[in-house]
Amino acid sequence: MSYVVDSFKQLIGLTLERPTPEQQSPEVREIYLAKSKERLGKKQLHAIEDAHAATRKRHKWRRRRWTTLIVINLLFVVSYHFDVQLVEGAMTASRVVGFHFADLNAALQVMLAYKHVVRNLLIGTATVLVLWWLVGGRTFCSWCCPYHLLAEWAEALHLKLAARHWARDIKFHRGVRPVFYVIFAVLTAASGYTVFETISPTGIVSRALIYGPGLALLWVAALLLFEIFVSRRAWCRYICPIGITYGVVGLFSPVRVQYNVRSCHHEGDCRKVCLVPHVLDITIKGRARKAQVEVAADCTRCGLCVDVCPTGSLTYKVKGLETML
Amino acid sequence: MNEQSSRKPAKKAQSPVRRAQNRREFLRTVGLTAGMVGASLMGLVPVLARTNTRLRPPGAIKHLLNEQEFLAACIKCGQCVQVCPVEAIKLSDLLDGVGVGTPHIEARAQACDFSCDGLQCVLACPTGALAHTIDYPAQSRMGFARLARPHACLARQGKGFKGQARGADFPGKLRYAEVDRWKPIPVADHPYDLDLCDLCVRQCPIEIRIAECAAGTPPSGDPNQCPPRHAIALEPLPGGGKRQGPVVKDGCVGCGVCEMICPAEPAAIVVDIDKTTSIPV
Numbered sequence: 001m002s003y004v005v006d007s008f009k010q011l012i013g014l015t016l017e018r019p020t021p022e023q024q025s026p027e028v029r030e031i032y033l034a035k036s037k038e039r040l041g042k043k044q045l046h047a048i049e050d051a052h053a054a055t056r057k058r059h060k061w062r063r064r065r066w067t068t069l070i071v072i073n074l075l076f077v078v079s080y081h082f083d084v085q086l087v088e089g090a091m092t093a094s095r096v097v098g099f100h101f102a103d104l105n106a107a108l109q110v111m112l113a114y115k116h117v118v119r120n121l122l123i124g125t126a127t128v129l130v131l132w133w134l135v136g137g138r139t140f141c142s143w144c145c146p147y148h149l150l151a152e153w154a155e156a157l158h159l160k161l162a163a164r165h166w167a168r169d170i171k172f173h174r175g176v177r178p179v180f181y182v183i184f185a186v187l188t189a190a191s192g193y194t195v196f197e198t199i200s201p202t203g204i205v206s207r208a209l210i211y212g213p214g215l216a217l218l219w220v221a222a223l224l225l226f227e228i229f230v231s232r233r234a235w236c237r238y239i240c241p242i243g244i245t246y247g248v249v250g251l252f253s254p255v256r257v258q259y260n261v262r263s264c265h266h267e268g269d270c271r272k273v274c275l276v277p278h279v280l281d282i283t284i285k286g287r288a289r290k291a292q293v294e295v296a297a298d299c300t301r302c303g304l305c306v307d308v309c310p311t312g313s314l315t316y317k318v319k320g321l322e323t324m325l
Numbered sequence: 326m327n328e329q330s331s332r333k334p335a336k337k338a339q340s341p342v343r344r345a346q347n348r349r350e351f352l353r354t355v356g357l358t359a360g361m362v363g364a365s366l367m368g369l370v371p372v373l374a375r376t377n378t379r380l381r382p383p384g385a386i387k388h389l390l391n392e393q394e395f396l397a398a399c400i401k402c403g404q405c406v407q408v409c410p411v412e413a414i415k416l417s418d419l420l421d422g423v424g425v426g427t428p429h430i431e432a433r434a435q436a437c438d439f440s441c442d443g444l445q446c447v448l449a450c451p452t453g454a455l456a457h458t459i460d461y462p463a464q465s466r467m468g469f470a471r472l473a474r475p476h477a478c479l480a481r482q483g484k485g486f487k488g489q490a491r492g493a494d495f496p497g498k499l500r501y502a503e504v505d506r507w508k509p510i511p512v513a514d515h516p517y518d519l520d521l522c523d524l525c526v527r528q529c530p531i532e533i534r535i536a537e538c539a540a541g542t543p544p545s546g547d548p549n550q551c552p553p554r555h556a557i558a559l560e561p562l563p564g565g566g567k568r569q570g571p572v573v574k575d576g577c578v579g580c581g582v583c584e585m586i587c588p589a590e591p592a593a594i595v596v597d598i599d600k601t602t603s604i605p606v
Contacts, residue, residue, distance in 0.1 A: 079407075088404055088407050088408075088449075089402040089403060089407070089451070090401070090402045090403050092401050092402045093402035093404065093451045094402060095449075102400065102451060102452075103400075106401075107400065110397070110399075110452050113396075113397035113398070114397040114453075118452060118453035121452045171350060172357050175354075176357060176358055180358065180362075183358070183362055187362075187365070187366075187369075191373070192393050192396070192397045193369055193372060193373070193393075193396050193397060193424075194399075194400075194401075195365045195366070195368070195369055196365060197401055198365055198367075198425050199361070199364055199365045199368065203426060204425070204426075207426055210403065211403055211406060211416050215418050215420055216419040216426075218419070219364070219419070234357075238357065239357075
């Protein structure tokens with residue numbers, strides 16, 4: 001239960017408090033105590049990181065994830081252009097070999113605007129809800145959303161430029177994302193128009209891929225430029241309501257990333273690559289409450305932390321399934 | 326928003342530097358919120374102001390220029406685009422001012438000729454923005470044809486028409502049942518040779534169905550396909566002679582085929598979207 005509550009707090013932008021020793025399990029206290037006695041030097045840490053970076057594991061999950069994301073989006077394109085009817089429609093709503101699928105956030109917007117739900121939309125929404133509940137909620141963001149991939153490439157450019165002080169990373173308050181969520185919901189219900197869809201880069205990029213580019217891509221370009229020069233991953237971190245919608249689904253999803261305190265060296269590489277680094281605050285020394293902690297639902301299950309961790313302290317897990325992925 | 330100071334007063338006091346940082350972050354965040362909401366409303370303004378309206382696919386839940394319900398219900402997935410055999414439906418872009426990602430039809434470029442017979446776009450729509458309450462072409466209410474430039478009409482001048490209706494380069498398609506029952510072909514591949522130009526009547530999908538029904542062969546053998554009323558007819562002009570003029574009847578559903586096929590440039594007959602037949606669906 002505390003997983004759901006804590007995850008939800010993080011979803012709406014709150015920062016979790018550092019646990020007091022009484023809130024920590026005896027096991028994790030003992031681990032931290034042992035770690036304070038034998039500290040690894042910088043040299044040793046770098047040696048371990050370098051050894052890990054040389055392995056094929058370094059980008060294992062990113063490889064799988066990018067492949068999945070590209071294949072999913074190509075399925076839409078191929079289905080239309082070659083009329084194979086596998087995945088008809090766009091990311092907002094589609095028919096997958098005939099079955100209705102509707103993006104949860106787009107469907108919610110339509111329900112708020114139209115205030116009437118037809119059966120097909122209900123079926124499509126329920127199907128997608130069950131699907132993303134099974135695979136992890138915000139898994140949609142990192143494994144499916146076409147804007148996410150563009151933003152990842154923009155982020156790589158941002159990091160290069162920022163290292164030379166050519167780009168800044170202005171931080172905003174994470175609490176603004178739920179504020180956007182409420183504003184868009186209220187605007188949609190009040191105006192009877194799906195206001196968010198007008199600026200949603202997910203929908204715009206998906207439609208541009210399938211039906212050909214349009215001027216709406218200029219908006220997406222503006223967002224990417226903002227992320228490159230002004231604020232790292234600003235759209236996904238501070239604005240996008242789709243992330244919250246799927247994050248809520250993820251609260252109850254069995255697919256999570258698990259953090260193992262014992263093997264962790266606390267060097268912080270995972271938080272540097274993470275889209276939502278607040279979910280990895282538990283990897284800071286002294287922050288975990290138990291020896292094994294499940295990363296909160298705001299996590300997109302992208303696996304960048306799993307890839308970067310030189311000690312294998314972060315792993316995918318399916319709750320209730322003994323075998324690790 | 327400034328959670329450190331407002332939510333947890335029990336916590337130790339912040340340094341002035343930290344407070345100033347929090348204050349700046351708060352102001353930045355307010356700026357971001359205003360900017361984003363402003364951007365999203367920019368897309369709403371032309372839609373609410375109805376500065377621009379377009380022909381929508383059959384079954385769109387709208388009443389004349391009031392598209393409020395249609396815009397509310399459309400999820401912008403383009404499934405209607407994908408199923409249309411003549412590719413009449415296009416998704417609107419940023420500057421069209423009719424809702425980014427919503428479907429519309431440019432009748433002059435490619436009209437809906439109902440060559441799918443079964444209103445495939447309506448069947449494909451996942452949200453009911455194209456209402457499943459209609460089953461047959463004659464039940465759709467997209468607009469209403471009007472002879473906007475009578476002087477340009479060839480029939481009214483008593484002229485015939487020979488050749489490709491819209492020239493050799495026109496990419497638009499129609500289904501000619503006598504050529505291929507299932508596959509629409511380019512209009513350019515189907516030249517005409519008419520003593521008196523009657524293209525708007527000849528190609529009217531409603532009139533074609535009425536003729537099929539009269540011959541005892543309604544589409545798919547389904548008598549429900551038969552339109553109850555005529556949509557357009559050529560009628561002699563006073564003054565006699567060869568001259569005749571197209572008259573739009575109240576069976577017209579506004580599909581736009583007459584506007585597309587009209588060989589006059591610009592088209593003599595157009596589809597108005599602020600009017601539909603007075604016969605309810």
